[in-house]
Amino acid sequence: MDWFRLKHTICLCMQSTGFKRADYIRKKKLFRHVGDHCMFMFRKLPLYGDLISIGNNVFFASNVSLVTHDVTHKMLNCYDPDLKLTEYIGCIDIGDNVFVGAKTTILYNSRIPSNTIIGANSFVNKKLMDGGVYAGSPVRYICSMEEFLNKRKKYTLQVKRKKSQLSEATIDEAWKQFNALKEKNSGE
Structure with missing residues (x-):
């Protein structure tokens, strides 16, 4: 981890709430975009934050990982010395009104549309087409937001x-x- 990420990761750890962590990321322009009324419980700054866009009213539970790259090129270039592969990078786009459950991993080139809930310990590795509730590894559609809301109203x-x-x-x-x-x- 370079000094820039280490410094901001330490500063994220020092923020007392998830709302303050989101404000810190927004004020320091550590992501391409962070909307209003967001909460980030994660404390580790992802690499290449400029490739991450977060909408309004987005809540991340603890230990969510946003992964904008992979480094398989390093292994592949050693595997075959004739290769000269470069690092693979991609964007992450998250719409408005999204909740991402604890220990979820979101990979590069993934899109989470507005009005979506991602269950805990999920693995998002693609563009999700419609809002709703998703969970699993890899993530799969569970139910609509209306179905989830009706169930939740009973609690x-x-x-x-x-x-x-x-x-x-x-x-x-x-x-x-x-x-x-x-x-x-x-x-x-």
């Missing part, structure tokens, strides 16, 4: 916090709902 637990911790009442209710779901699923 009614009111989360109460004490600073960054959940209240005892919220913890007890979460376990109560979990156990009820476990019993329901074991009866099916």
Whole structure:
């Protein structure tokens, strides 16, 4: 990692919230574009940030990797000394109203359209055609945003916090709902 990336990665680690990390990346112009109301939980600055464009209202969970290049050319050039291959690079374009789950990897030449949710631990290696919910490795379509929203509206637990911790009442209710779901699923 060069000094530029190391310096900005350290600065990202020092930002106290994901919103402040997104603001830092926007203010320092570390990506081609970062829209408004974004949250970046990742702390490592990807290589070639100028190849990354992020829309408005985009949320990245922890440990998301944005990969704009590969270095297979180095191995291939040693494999066959007659080759003179160069580094492969590509762009990443993410639309508006997107959530990217924890530990997801997004490769070069990928596009995530507006109004999309990417599930945790997914692998995005292509242009997704329509918004909706995607997950898996490689990523695949799961359902529409409307279907997901209707399912999510049924979740009614009111989360109460004490600073960054959940209240005892919220913890007890979460376990109560979990156990009820476990019993329901074991009866099916």
